[in-house]
Amino acid sequence: MKTNGIVRGLTLAGGLLMGLAAGAQEPGVTDKAIKIGIFGPLSGQNMAYGFDVVNAAKMYYDKINKDGGIHGRKIEYVVEDDRCNANDLVAAVKKLVEQENVFMLNGGSCSAAVVAAKDYIVRNKVPYLMLNASGDGALFPPTDYIFGAFSISQYAVGGAMVEFAAKSLGAKTVAYINHDDAYGAWNLEGSKKDAEVNGVKLVVESVNPTINDVTAPFLKLRAANPDAILLVTYARPAALLIKKAAELGFNKPIILSVTGTASLNQLVGNVGKDALKNFYTQEVMIDSPGGDKLKPIYDMYKAAYPDLAAKPDHPQTYMPYGIPPAMSLVKALQDAGPNPTREKVLAALKTQDFDSGVMAGRLQFGPQQRAANRSTIFIKYDGTTMAPLPGVFTSRWTYEAK
């Protein structure tokens, strides 16, 4: 009996010591707090992509802390400016990991810059959730440590558009205009499966993002007599193509990707209302920016940042994008249990599947899936009124190792 008691006592002490040692090995985790590193463009010309996205993530963590934290621990965040620049982003990440000893990372609004940190993050085995960067270059081929595309994966942008054109507009032949670069190749690759399943014929024309005259590619596409045109481009080629379509009397549906404009008002200014008679735009959120379904997020922002909210240009368009990655991080920490380790958090992330109430579709990761969002809604826009259409359209693209 006595021996058993001693053995039990020793086992308990050993267990406690091992537990303490394990806890001590986890950077950024104390009894009272879990330290995370946030980074985004807080200055410079790309600030509009991330400043309020970072603010949204911060306000969500503040709300979680106010509600009691995660398993009794508060979220303590350290924020760094990455200037949307690869060198600065890597500096920010290294500072957060090596100097601030954060448990995990949540940041990045610019896809090109986040890829620069990929090798470092993988080598150091730090769980990393992007903010609003698509970051496909860092997500695929999948690693155990990097999760992102909460806004949408480039691979899914075109596919969701094909789904909409086929199901809502009954299109059978679709003119598909993408860029002649890697992003264009990615979204076309993702669209092929949706076209095949829906029996849609894609007539593809790839243009340079800096194109000045779109007459030739447009005439080529019109000759194919498409039922709809999908513009999977940036703002400049998109505006030129919409204007050209109006000039040449093309009156079939034109569907613009989420990457096609940051401001619909600016688009109207560039192309005129007459060009938008049969026009649809893609949206990755559950509603148009500032719409009723997103009102709680905007109210939360006003309460958290009254001074900023009073300024005319705030909240910035992408502000709500900061909430889903923060939700994902909190959920992963909750699922990791009261003694979180990086391995437990990563395991939780790999099976994550939830509705954020902010983005159009469910946010899902999987054994090979590292891009959270593949769904969008579509909005009919006539230059004045935005009318979200029913239905959520999800790309069928999934990663397949080559």
Added chain:
Amino acid sequence: MSSSPLASATSGKRVLSGPAIAGLALAALLAVALPAFTTGYVIYIANLLLVFVVLCLGLHVVIGENGQFSMAHAAFYGIGIYASALANRAVDLPYPFAMLFGALVAGIVGLFIGALALRMRDIYLALATFAFGEAMQWVFANWDSVTNGPNGLRISPARFGPLEILSDKQAYPFVLFFCLLMIGVTVAISRSRLGRSFRAVRESEVAAMAMGIDVRRTRVVAFGLSAAIAGFAGGMFGLFQTFIHPDSLGFQTTILVLTMVVVGGLGSIAGAIGGAIVFGLISEVLRQAPQYQEIIYGGILILFMMYAPRGLFVFIGDRIREVRHGR
């Protein structure tokens, strides 16, 4: 008032004072011992600063020594990065040779640009080299089969024999060594007959010609050497960084390097080195104050131009002399 071309051209040698030597020795000791007492983040910044030191030395050769205006430095740097990374990846060239290959390719392109530059001066030369820089950024972003285009290029870890460089601390001794090597090379160029020719051409092409200097050749060589040094800096970048994106090789990088050289002191090697370190550190420190960094950055630049137009080190030297002479 102004010195003669010959006098100015031969003014490369300066004797360091005792305190300056002590300061340099202390800085050298600090640089060598840095990894022992600091984090990988600090070492990453140090590595980046050392790369910028070499970039500034390159620009110093063409602007400071030779008096030609170049706005294409980011392009030569980019050529060095891509060429060394691709040489390392494609033919598994040992990394020091890959770096030399990067420098060679950049140097050859620099010679070509230098030859074109013979017909141009001042603002026209600046615009022409700016156009070349922009064109090269377009090439980096669109030559998919070679540069991986807008995806950016993953750089394989550098290898030195059996040693594979996988961290900033591992890379640091090599980056430091190559930086010191390039400082030595630049000093040697500056003190050589070629360096004197550079400065003679800078001061007066007519006087230089009268002294038998081949002005055209000198100008082309200055461009080539400057580009080669920038290309070598690109190779150094690949020692600790595993990814390059064309966005990092635009006009902003050229302006940053130009600012470093001007703030440090145009025409002085110490100025190029000091400008890179001081302005690189300021830029990193200002990352902590994102709301104000553009204003502070601009303010510092204006103050430098107003009160230290000949550069940081000349300004400090003048103040020290004033204190010594009790003024």
